[in-house]
Amino acid sequence: xxxxxxxxxxxxxxxxxxxxxxxxxxxxxxxxxxxxxxxxxxxxxxxxxxxxxxxxxxxxxxxxxxxxxxxxxxxxxxxxxxxxxxxxxxxxxxxxxxxxxxxxxxxxxxxxxxxxxxxxxxxxxxxxxxxxxxxxxxxxxxxxxxxxxxxxxxxxxxxxxxxxxxxxxxxxxxxxxxxxxxxxxxxxxxxxxxxxxxxxxxxxxxxxxxxxxxxxxxxxxxxxxxxxxxxxxxxxxxxxxxxxxxxxxxxxxxxxxxxxxxxxxxxxxxxxxxxxxxxxxxxxxxxxxxxxxxxxxxxxxxxxxxxxxxxxxxxxxxxxxxxxxxxxxxxxxxxxxxxxxxxxxxxxxxxxxxxxx
Amino acid sequence: xxxxxxxxxxxxxxxxxxxxxxxxxxxxxxxxxxxxxxxxxxxxxxxxxxxxxxxxxxxxxxxxxxxxxxxxxxxxxxxxxxxxxxxxxxxxxxxxxxxxxxxxxxxxxxxxxxxxxxxxxxxxxxxxxxxxxxxxxxxxxxxxxxxxxxxxxxxxxxxxxxxxxxxxxxxxxxxxxxxxxxxxxxxxxxxxxxxxxxxx
Ligand SMILES: [Zn+2]
Numbered sequence: 372x373x374x375x376x377x378x379x380x381x382x383x384x385x386x387x388x389x390x391x392x393x394x395x396x397x398x399x400x401x402x403x404x405x406x407x408x409x410x411x412x413x414x415x416x417x418x419x420x421x422x423x424x425x426x427x428x429x430x431x432x433x434x435x436x437x438x439x440x441x442x443x444x445x446x447x448x449x450x451x452x453x454x455x456x457x458x459x460x461x462x463x464x465x466x467x468x469x470x471x472x473x474x475x476x477x478x479x480x481x482x483x484x485x486x487x488x489x490x491x492x493x494x495x496x497x498x499x500x501x502x503x504x505x506x507x508x509x510x511x512x513x514x515x516x517x518x519x520x521x522x523x524x525x526x527x528x529x530x531x532x533x534x535x536x537x538x539x540x541x542x543x544x545x546x547x548x549x550x551x552x553x554x555x556x557x558x559x560x561x562x563x564x565x566x567x568x569x570x571x572x573x574x575x576x577x578x579x580x581x582x583x584x585x586x587x588x589x590x591x592x593x594x595x596x597x598x599x600x601x602x603x604x605x606x607x608x609x610x611x612x613x614x615x616x617x618x619x620x621x622x623x624x625x626x627x628x629x630x631x632x633x634x635x636x637x638x639x640x641x642x643x644x645x646x647x648x649x650x651x652x653x654x655x656x657x658x659x660x661x662x663x664x665x666x667x668x669x670x671x672x673x674x675x676x677x678x679x680x681x682x683x684x685x686x687x688x689x690x691x692x693x694x695x696x697x698x699x700x701x702x703x704x705x706x707x708x709x710x711x712x713x714x715x716x717x718x719x720x721x722x723x724x725x726x727x728x
Numbered sequence: 729x730x731x732x733x734x735x736x737x738x739x740x741x742x743x744x745x746x747x748x749x750x751x752x753x754x755x756x757x758x759x760x761x762x763x764x765x766x767x768x769x770x771x772x773x774x775x776x777x778x779x780x781x782x783x784x785x786x787x788x789x790x791x792x793x794x795x796x797x798x799x800x801x802x803x804x805x806x807x808x809x810x811x812x813x814x815x816x817x818x819x820x821x822x823x824x825x826x827x828x829x830x831x832x833x834x835x836x837x838x839x840x841x842x843x844x845x846x847x848x849x850x851x852x853x854x855x856x857x858x859x860x861x862x863x864x865x866x867x868x869x870x871x872x873x874x875x876x877x878x879x880x881x882x883x884x885x886x887x888x889x890x891x892x893x894x895x896x897x898x899x900x901x902x903x904x905x906x907x908x909x910x911x912x913x914x915x916x917x918x919x920x921x922x923x924x925x926x927x928x
Contacts, residue, residue, distance in 0.1 A: 526877045533843035548885040
């Protein structure tokens, strides 16, 4: 689907603005720190209910204001609808045609966005949490079951950790209860991740070969919990029991999962060159776009936040070419796009957007 | 923030802001709304507040709030004394009574187990539940806590705690929306969740 217009009110440094997007490529140019990223952040939040930059929604509200509003017009083959968000009191509430939905509960999931920002570039070399973030925020938009099991596991984990923190030896029956809750939620999320990565893998292999011109890269899930049923999960947990009680935190489960990318036999967490790291990330983002495009929503919106300047001419061109047919919104400090012609261009300065097309 | 209001108004705002779900802004709005009423209606409100607090007691059997102890439901001889429905709070009892489908007794826990909020079984009416099971002729316990993380954990905890050969323990069906509250569910959904209950 296509996001046709977006209006922002009291959002970051923007008092009030409405922008229209091209159904192909839209470019936002201007010096750093003028508010280009704020706009991509808004599109991403409409799709996911989250910001990629902050876990504290109140930071999204303009200084001195009580609440921020976003409103977008979304076009799909079957017609148009309004998607909105209100940020107030530390909460994000999204609505579709005036009907509210909570995160992880959007029944249709028919608006998706893939965001590619500079901090993603080294994800395959960085900490496992960076790689889980790629899965949870981007790829996870593909499946409501994934989002729900992710949310539920996070909730169970916070409760179980609180229990481990509050007692030196938690009461036996209470710990057993939260262990069972953990086992169910951990198995569900592990299973969802397995399925998601299995479906992402062929897209990833094809895209990486395309971009590098070399052999395809592979993606492998490394689950923390290896168990077929709750009994096995609880047995695995029992082995970590003393260590968990000593460290007073959960040591097993999807919050410790990892993802391995390899080219040939080389694990990119250990051996990748900077060029390979970038290739793998571009391939991962494009694979995510292809995967989401197969789903109910159709192609997602691709948001490129200042990453083009981080890529060499070839990767830049390949990325934009591969994104043809996908609505793409780009922010950059440069004014040209490796020969690609944007449908619309906006100059951004201090939260003002001046369009030309 | 309320320093700029006259002292009696500031005090009113302060008290209102202590209520759940009322922020400073809503407290101010409510305070000015109340001050615009005539004195008779303010008196009625104040009487209702004090009267509710004075005349409401906790039923020592089911732990529900009531106008007498034991409450109307616990002392009703026509109710089925062999079935016990365990809920989180008083509002759930009202929601299920509204369906007019359930004829058994209730037990109100007063919340759910939540280590993050420091709530364990000792903070809930779990001990009273266990005591009832030892004294009353209960054959089935239906666990009807909300189908969210804490509600599920609480149901599981109780199921393990009361396990006994001659006692049937069931959990209401997952017909409720994910993360949904029992006291918000419509009556048809509630009846279906009750009918579809499954053995733990
Ligand atoms: Zn009673």
